[in-house]
């Protein structure tokens with residue numbers, strides 16, 4: 112028999128992403144509207160183990176829709192990877208009277224949720240929140256659009272200085288396993304070349320491409336390198352290129368953590384709100400071990416096991432081909 116849900120817990124876990132706050136707000140307000148109580152769990156799974164809980168009301172989520180980061184904080188928690196850790200988390204949930212969980216995070220967060228929900232029969236719905244856009248089941252993850260816009264702003268600024276000094280810039284963007292940000296920001300920022308984890312680029316081919324540009328009298332060039340590119344990152348690529356190609360002064364810019372911060376874009380705020388709203392409805396409909404995601408502008412669920420095991424590459428062949436030509 113399905114237990115009646117009276118109180119839900121919400122947490123953010125893994126890497127933070129702009130829009131997580133908008134999502135928390137949507138979860139809290141939708142749940143309250145539907146007559147549920149809501150507990151905020153701080154520091155992700157660590158807060159479950161430490162019983163770091165706070166009851167949420169509608170005012171607890173005022174004035175946060177426009178803020179990056181997460182008011183519930185996030186953490187990486189090794190203890191949750193052990194059965195003992197998860198048992199402690201379950202005991203704390205029971206004591207607090209929390210009947211179901213909504214977890215906002217990435218692949219690791221969903222993996223933990225899957226174990227926990229199976230072991231202790233806690234209903235859980237996952238919401239994809241990561242700037243990497245590397246989760247199966249949603250065309251876009253919360254934070255990805257904002258991160259792309261941050262990167263484009265940076266590329267535009269770098270292009271101004273690159274053009275003034277006739278320089279070649281290697282700009283490293285986030286994406287250890289996923290080239291989504293690199294590909295999209297590279298296209299939108301008009302990069303000369305884009306190096307991705309999903310696709311091998313020979314340094315010699317890159318040099319030929321840049322030589323072509325130099326022959327056509329390009330005064331500057333920008334190459335986007337995803338941090339997980341198979342050549343080993345922007346510094347390494349820049350060094351290798353410089354050994355054979357010295358038409359320009361060469362510089363490297365690692366964008367780093369600034370890509371995680373900032374006010375979420377309108378797209379991310381709406382996406383986060385829709386997914387938070389949908390997650391509460393899924394819990395109330397008796398669904399568990401699913402993620403909610405956006406597919407073709409509709410909100411759809413995906414079994415959590417499929418979301419974490421399906422490593423299908425999301426880079427569109429059209430975009431890859433177009434990036435080469437433009």
Ligand code: ADP
Nearest residue numbers: 125126156187188191192216217218219220223
């Ligand atoms: P993300 O959710 O962004 O992928 P992580 O990979 O750091 O981030 O995962 C977030 C948290 O999820 C981890 O700190 C850990 O507490 C939990 N987690 C990750 N993998 C597992 C696992 N195999 N078993 C249990 N919990 C896990």
